Amino acid sequence: MTKRSLLLIAWLCLACADVTHVLLTHAHRDHVGGLGFLPNAKVLGLAEEQPNLDEHANGRRIDQAIVDGEVLTFGEHEVRVFSMPGHTPGSAAFLVGGALVLGDNALLTGDGTLAPVPERNSEDPAGVVTSLVRLEDRLVSDDLEVRWIVPAHSGGVEGRKALTDYAEHQRAARLR
Numbered sequence: 001m002t003k004r005s006l007l008l009i010a011w012l013c014l015a016c017a018d019v020t021h022v023l024l025t026h027a028h029r030d031h032v033g034g035l036g037f038l039p040n041a042k043v044l045g046l047a048e049e050q051p052n053l054d055e056h057a058n059g060r061r062i063d064q065a066i067v068d069g070e071v072l073t074f075g076e077h078e079v080r081v082f083s084m085p086g087h088t089p090g091s092a093a094f095l096v097g098g099a100l101v102l103g104d105n106a107l108l109t110g111d112g113t114l115a116p117v118p119e120r121n122s123e124d125p126a127g128v129v130t131s132l133v134r135l136e137d138r139l140v141s142d143d144l145e146v147r148w149i150v151p152a153h154s155g156g157v158e159g160r161k162a163l164t165d166y167a168e169h170q171r172a173a174r175l176r
């Protein structure tokens, strides 16, 4: 290992120790496997996600259960919590500074179209659709500005339009 690599690891370890909070969009292994590197972080998540945390992040507990509609405050920043059951029972989305953090609730395709994650990856695929449509309803009814949509496994897109288009398509399909 080079001296530069050792320095980088040392820096990362110091930075990891400074992380005070982790907000869980959900607890699949690829989202919580690194929690062991954050020994001082308080884990915030929906209580329904604890079984997945048990399975994928040995020994970690949700330190602070959060609920749908809650607004968390971190210094000057507010984080609004949305329950999104479907991909997992305790999936969540967060709106912070205009960024809608979607986790694995949806992906953006190459042309900027929003789509649910592949059905095989979700515990309740129909629930994913319902949660995405409900999310769009709430963003509109609560007059919340979305400047960026940020899924976990694809690039982001500016504005709320991709989610609105998806929700309108789903509503039209239900009427057919």
Ligand SMILES: [Zn+2]
Pocket (backbone or CB within 6 Å): 026, 028, 087, 104
């Ligand atoms: Zn996932």
